[in-house]
Amino acid sequence: MAVMQEKAIEESLETDIPKARKPLSRAGLVWARLKKMPRFWIGITIVVAVILWAFVGPLLYPWSITDRDPLNMGMGPTMLHWFGTNSIGQDIYAQTLAGLQKSLIIGLVAGPTATVIAALVGSTAGYVGGWVDRIIQWVILLLLVIPAFFLFILLSPLIKGLSWVVLMFYIALFSWMIMAQVVRSQTRSLRNRDFVRAARYMGEPTHTILTRHIIPNMASLLIIDATLGVVSAIMAETSLSYFGFGIQKPDVSLGTLLSDGTAAAVTRPWLFVFPAFVLIILLFAISLVGDALRDAIDPTSGMNRD
Amino acid sequence: MTVYIIRRFLNYAVLSLIATCMAYILASIALDPAARFYGMNPRPPQSSIDASLDAMGVNPDVPILVRLWHWLTNLFTQFSLGTTVGGSQVTAEIAARSGASLRLLLIGSIIGAILGVLLGVWGAVRQYRTSDQIVTYASYIVFATPTFVIGVLLMILATQFNNLVGSQVITFTGEYTAGITGNWWVLAWDRAVHLFLPTLALVLIGAASFSRYQRSVMLDVLGADYIRTARSKGLPRTKALIRHGVRLALIPMSTFFAYSFGTLIAGSAMLEIVFSWRGMGQFQIEAIQKNDINAVAGAALFVAVLYLIASTLSEVLYAALDPRVRS
Numbered sequence: 001m002a003v004m005q006e007k008a009i010e011e012s013l014e015t016d017i018p019k020a021r022k023p024l025s026r027a028g029l030v031w032a033r034l035k036k037m038p039r040f041w042i043g044i045t046i047v048v049a050v051i052l053w054a055f056v057g058p059l060l061y062p063w064s065i066t067d068r069d070p071l072n073m074g075m076g077p078t079m080l081h082w083f084g085t086n087s088i089g090q091d092i093y094a095q096t097l098a099g100l101q102k103s104l105i106i107g108l109v110a111g112p113t114a115t116v117i118a119a120l121v122g123s124t125a126g127y128v129g130g131w132v133d134r135i136i137q138w139v140i141l142l143l144l145v146i147p148a149f150f151l152f153i154l155l156s157p158l159i160k161g162l163s164w165v166v167l168m169f170y171i172a173l174f175s176w177m178i179m180a181q182v183v184r185s186q187t188r189s190l191r192n193r194d195f196v197r198a199a200r201y202m203g204e205p206t207h208t209i210l211t212r213h214i215i216p217n218m219a220s221l222l223i224i225d226a227t228l229g230v231v232s233a234i235m236a237e238t239s240l241s242y243f244g245f246g247i248q249k250p251d252v253s254l255g256t257l258l259s260d261g262t263a264a265a266v267t268r269p270w271l272f273v274f275p276a277f278v279l280i281i282l283l284f285a286i287s288l289v290g291d292a293l294r295d296a297i298d299p300t301s302g303m304n305r306d
Numbered sequence: 307m308t309v310y311i312i313r314r315f316l317n318y319a320v321l322s323l324i325a326t327c328m329a330y331i332l333a334s335i336a337l338d339p340a341a342r343f344y345g346m347n348p349r350p351p352q353s354s355i356d357a358s359l360d361a362m363g364v365n366p367d368v369p370i371l372v373r374l375w376h377w378l379t380n381l382f383t384q385f386s387l388g389t390t391v392g393g394s395q396v397t398a399e400i401a402a403r404s405g406a407s408l409r410l411l412l413i414g415s416i417i418g419a420i421l422g423v424l425l426g427v428w429g430a431v432r433q434y435r436t437s438d439q440i441v442t443y444a445s446y447i448v449f450a451t452p453t454f455v456i457g458v459l460l461m462i463l464a465t466q467f468n469n470l471v472g473s474q475v476i477t478f479t480g481e482y483t484a485g486i487t488g489n490w491w492v493l494a495w496d497r498a499v500h501l502f503l504p505t506l507a508l509v510l511i512g513a514a515s516f517s518r519y520q521r522s523v524m525l526d527v528l529g530a531d532y533i534r535t536a537r538s539k540g541l542p543r544t545k546a547l548i549r550h551g552v553r554l555a556l557i558p559m560s561t562f563f564a565y566s567f568g569t570l571i572a573g574s575a576m577l578e579i580v581f582s583w584r585g586m587g588q589f590q591i592e593a594i595q596k597n598d599i600n601a602v603a604g605a606a607l608f609v610a611v612l613y614l615i616a617s618t619l620s621e622v623l624y625a626a627l628d629p630r631v632r633s
Binding site (some may be wrong): 017141142144145146147148149150151155156157158170172231235238239242243244245256262265269272273276279280283284286287289291 | 571
């Protein structure tokens with residue numbers, strides 16, 4: 001009896017104390033919030049689908065960008081040419097996918113690169129302070145007075161004739177200013193916190209403090225900026241290429257394609273409308289993801305707050 | 307308050323001047339003014355190339371800072387910005403073209419800002435309702451569309467509309483119908499019709515960004531205690547929202563307006579080219595294509611002056627709305 005009673009008590013004790021759940025890490029918390037946002041799922045599904053489409057689609061399609069179909073010049077969308085053809089019989093679907101590839105690569109590299117520059121410049125200005133800070137702030141202000149688009153086209157003769165890889169970093173080089181200001185002000189509030197002081201008194205060099213202690217503390221901010229940076233980089237690329245300052249023939253991007261389609265846009269809308277809609281859907285989906293990320297990381301911001 | 311505004315004005319003036327100088331230097335580095343002579347056949351002798359480059363003040367053999375100094379002294383003593391590669395005065399070109407650009411930019415950004423503020427307030431008051439969601443997603447779609455795409459898509463839609471109606475209701479190429487004659491009213495109406503589509507495009511861009519910002523500021527204000535106080539002392543909801551809510555929410559908006567003015571300038575320049583207007587945007591882009599340093603610098607000065615005016619205006623607005631800066 002005594003043995004049985006003891007066992008019963010043990011059992012009741014065990015059932016009374018619920019198992020403590022593992023504390024949610026910050027990344028886990030953000031993920032848990034993200035999972036519940038339909039916006040995130042819609043956006044990420046479209047982005048992944050478009051990336052797959054851009055790189056797998058051409059393999060499943062009979063026409064390539066150099067092919068010409070002399071029997072179907074200037075045709076609207078048909079079963080043979082899904083997005084129609086231009087006046088010399090080139091297939092618009094094939095061209096759209098090729099342009100999409102280039103614009104995607106440029107956006108995915110230039111956006112995050114601009115974020116890296118912003119993080120390095122902004123945190124250096126905020127942490128080192130003094131005349132370094134003052135010079136960097138002046139440079140940022142000057143770069144902001146003249147709209148970025150004018151700077152792009154003003155300096156574009158320097159990169160004319162160079163490969164599109166250069167264009168990618170060129171875009172990144174003029175897209176970091178606003179974020180750098182945000183990073184700078186965040187750094188100024190972080191630099192006197194105890195963990196940064198401790199690192200400084202232990203004699204860690206400045207660059208280690210910046211890369212180990214300051215920048216990781218702004219990771220969430222930087223992730224959001226890198227995501228939305230992809231949108232602005234793709235926009236910069238298409239706008240530059242559209243006005244003839246970006247991607248040059250024979251390379252194809254969505255910008256050059258839209259530029260080619262504009263002349264006949266009114267009489268043969270498919271030359272413009274299909275690439276334009278692909279571009280809009282892609283950018284819309286990326287900004288949905290970026291916006292959902294912002295709300296998940298900082299619930300007090302954005303459209304989902306109360 | 308006057309002292310405050312004058313101080314801010316001087317600050318912006320110095321900034322604009324330095325930015326213009328930087329644009330001059332960048333243009334001198336990036337552009338090759340002799341390039342157009344090398345394309346000529348037969349190629350002119352080197353001495354005559356040098357002579358015409360010297361006459362324009364853009365000879366690359368003269369150090370950049372010396373050229374910049376000449377450019378600045380000409381600007382401040384003779385109000386001259388030098389000549390374009392076509393031989394005309396840059397100031398004359400700016401005078402002829404800026405009217406069209408300013409018309410588009412001013413009307414577009416003012417309507418865009420007002421519409422954006424109204425939509426933002428409305429969205430904040432009706433948070434999460436269907437109307438709010440529609441405005442939110444519509445503005446996201448406008449954000450995701452490059453300016454020139456908005457312009458061309460509007461052109462396609464207008465053509466469809468014209469075909470549907472059966473007459474040329476919306477005309478959109480150029481700023482006016484070439485060779486049109488008639489009295490003042492006919493001319494003014496013709497310009498207004500041509501203005502419609504580019505302005506609509508600029509309004510869409512402006513309203514999208516202003517409404518997002520205004521909505522988020524307004525949501526902050528709506529949750530504040532003084533709105534509850536105003537309501538509890540018996541003020542009707544609309545009155546409390548306008549007197550205590552919108553007025554406060556407009557304060558950060560005035561700063562945002564100056565900040566986003568650059569985007570609007572760039573946007574209207576792109577729209578000018580899309581709609582084949584002979585405005586400042588087209589002037590700037592042609593100047594870069596023609597390696598015309600004086601014209602580029604003149605256009606940069608124009609943008610910097612606009613920036614100066616917009617920033618000062620936003621400071622005036624800020625001071626008028628916020629009593630704390632007045633003292």
